[in-house]
Amino acid sequence: MDGTRTPAPTEKPVVLTIAGSDSGGGAGIQADLKTIEATGGFGTSAVTAVTAQNTTGVASSHVLPVEELAAQIEAVTDDFDVRAVKTGMLATTEVVETVTQRVADLSCPVVVDPVMVAATGDRLLTEAAESAYEDLLAAATLATPNADEAAVLTGSEPEDEAEARAAGQEIIALGADAALVKGGHMPGDAVTDVLVADSGTEVFSHPRIDTDATHGSGCTLSAAIATHLASGAPLSTAVERGVDFMERAVRYHHSVGSGPGAVHHLVDLRDDAVRDTVAESVQDAVDRLVAEDVSPAIPQVGMNVVAATPYAETTADIAAVEGRLTRAVSGVARGRGVRFGASSHVARFLLAAREHRPDLAAAANCRFDATVESALERLDWTVAEYDRDAEPESAESTMQWAATEVFADGADPVAIIDRGDVGKEPMMKIVATSPETVVSQLIEAADELRER
Numbered sequence: 001m002d003g004t005r006t007p008a009p010t011e012k013p014v015v016l017t018i019a020g021s022d023s024g025g026g027a028g029i030q031a032d033l034k035t036i037e038a039t040g041g042f043g044t045s046a047v048t049a050v051t052a053q054n055t056t057g058v059a060s061s062h063v064l065p066v067e068e069l070a071a072q073i074e075a076v077t078d079d080f081d082v083r084a085v086k087t088g089m090l091a092t093t094e095v096v097e098t099v100t101q102r103v104a105d106l107s108c109p110v111v112v113d114p115v116m117v118a119a120t121g122d123r124l125l126t127e128a129a130e131s132a133y134e135d136l137l138a139a140a141t142l143a144t145p146n147a148d149e150a151a152v153l154t155g156s157e158p159e160d161e162a163e164a165r166a167a168g169q170e171i172i173a174l175g176a177d178a179a180l181v182k183g184g185h186m187p188g189d190a191v192t193d194v195l196v197a198d199s200g201t202e203v204f205s206h207p208r209i210d211t212d213a214t215h216g217s218g219c220t221l222s223a224a225i226a227t228h229l230a231s232g233a234p235l236s237t238a239v240e241r242g243v244d245f246m247e248r249a250v251r252y253h254h255s256v257g258s259g260p261g262a263v264h265h266l267v268d269l270r271d272d273a274v275r276d277t278v279a280e281s282v283q284d285a286v287d288r289l290v291a292e293d294v295s296p297a298i299p300q301v302g303m304n305v306v307a308a309t310p311y312a313e314t315t316a317d318i319a320a321v322e323g324r325l326t327r328a329v330s331g332v333a334r335g336r337g338v339r340f341g342a343s344s345h346v347a348r349f350l351l352a353a354r355e356h357r358p359d360l361a362a363a364a365n366c367r368f369d370a371t372v373e374s375a376l377e378r379l380d381w382t383v384a385e386y387d388r389d390a391e392p393e394s395a396e397s398t399m400q401w402a403a404t405e406v407f408a409d410g411a412d413p414v415a416i417i418d419r420g421d422v423g424k425e426p427m428m429k430i431v432a433t434s435p436e437t438v439v440s441q442l443i444e445a446a447d448e449l450r451e452r
C-alpha cells in the first residue's frame with residue numbers, strides 16, 4: 001500500500017430546499033440542509049429571504065430580489081438531477097409566484113410547507129401573499145400545513161382529527177395531490193397528524209413531548225419527507241419516517257438560546273457515531289470484571305452488563321453481553337462477545353430508568369441473597385427495592401414497571417433489590433452514569449462478599 005486510495009463515489013438523491021435563512025440555525029434553510037443530509041440526501045438550496053432570528057423571535061427580515069432567487073433555482077436545477085423540492089418561507093406574493101413558475105417545470109415531488117408565522121408569533125409571509133399559495137398548491141405533491149396554516153388555506157381552523165381530515169380534503173380540492181394536516185397545534189395528549197390523499201386517509205399519532213423547544217420542527221418534518229420521497233419511498237412511508245425523525249429531533253432538542261431551544265436535526269447521526277465506542281465500553285467492562293474475578297457477585301442466571309447510546313430508545317440501542325457472564329471453575333466466563341440487543345431484562349430496566357434519570361447510561365444485574373444484603377449494609381450504598389407482588393396485571397413488563405416504581409419519585413439509588421418470586425431468582429441491579437462506575441461497584445460488592 002502506498003498510502004493513497006481511490007475513494008468510492010457516493011450517490012445521494014439531490015434535494016432542493018427553497019426557503020429562508022434562520023440566523024439562529026434551528027429553522028429555515030439551516031434546518032433543511034441538516035435534515036436532508038441526516039436523512040440520506042444531498043442538500044442544495046435557494047434562499048428566499050434572510051432573517052435575523054434567534055430562539056426569542058425574528059428581529060428583521062430581508063427578502064432577496066426574485067431574480068436572485070430564480071438564478072439560484074436555475075443554478076441547481078441546471079446542474080443537478082434534483083429528485084425532490086421542498087418549499088419553506090416564501091415571504092411575499094412575488095416570491096410565491098416565482099417559485100410556482102419554477103417548480104411547475106420540474107417532474108420531481110414537491111413538498112410545500114406553507115410557512116406563514118413563526119412559533120414566536122412573527123410573520124414570515126405577508127398577508128397579501130396568502131392567496132398566492134393556491135397556485136403553488138396545485139403543483140404540490142404534498143402540502144404540510146399546521147392548524148393555523150390550514151385555517152388560512154381553507155377558511156376554518158381544524159380542532160380535532162375529523163376537522164383535520166376535512167381541511168385536508170379542502171387542500172386537495174385546491175389542487176395539492178395530498179395534505180398532511182399537522183396536529184402539533186391542536187389540543188390533546190397525543191399529537192395526531194392526518195395524511196389525506198385521493199387514495200385515502202392515514203393517521204400518524206405519537207405522544208406529545210412536553211417541551212416548547214419545537215423551533216424548526218415544521219421545516220425539519222417537510223425536509224425529511226422530501227428526502228424520503230427523493231429516495232423513492234412511497235408517500236405514506238416518507239411521511240411515517242419523517243414524523244418519526246421529527247419526533248426524535250424534538251424529544252432530544254437542543255437547549256440553546258434564552259428562548260425555547262431548537263430541535264436536534266442530527267440526533268440519529270450522533271447516536272450512530274458513538275455505537276462502536278459504547279460497545280467498546282461494555283467490552284472493557286467485561287475485561288475488568290473477568291480480571292478482577294467478580295464471580296461472588298454473579299447470580300445463577302448469569303450477569304449482564306449493559307450500556308446505552310445517548311439517545312437509546314429500544315433494546316437494539318443497548319450494548320450487552322451475548323450469553324451473559326457466568327461463574328466458571330476458574331473465575332468468570334466472559335460470554336460470547338458484546339452485541340447491541342443482547343440483553344432483554346437489564347436493558348429494559350435501564351431504558352425505563354432513563355425515562356426518569358436520562359443521565360443513567362449503564363447497568364448490570366447482580367446476585368442477591370442474605371449474604372449480599374448484609375454486605376450492602378457494610379458498603380453503605382443507597383439502595384431501593386421493588387415488590388413484585390405490587391405489580392399490576394396491566395403492567396407491560398416487570399422491568400419497565402419496576403424501574404418506574406423506583407425512579408419516578410426522584411430516587412437516586414446505586415442498587416435496586418428484587419427479592420424474586422416462585423421460580424424467579426432474587427436479583428439486584430446496579431445502575432450508574434457509566435459502565436466504569438457499574439464495574440467499580442460490582443468489584444466492590446464481589447470483594448465484600450469474598451471477605452465473608
Ligand SMILES: Cc1ncc(COP(=O)(O)OP(=O)(O)O)c(N)n1
Nearest residue numbers: 020027028118119215216217218219
Ligand atoms: C427562516 C424561517 N423559516 C421557517 C420558519 C418556521 O419554522 P417552523 O419549523 O415551521 O416553525 P417555528 O420554528 O417557527 O416554530 C422560521 N422560523 N424561520
Ligand SMILES: Cc1nc(C(=O)O)sc1CCOP(=O)(O)O
Nearest residue numbers: 301304343344345346347365427
Ligand atoms: C434473567 C434475568 N432477570 C433479571 C431481573 O432483574 O429480573 S436480570 C436477568 C439476567 C440478565 O438478563 P438479560 O441478559 O436479558 O439482561
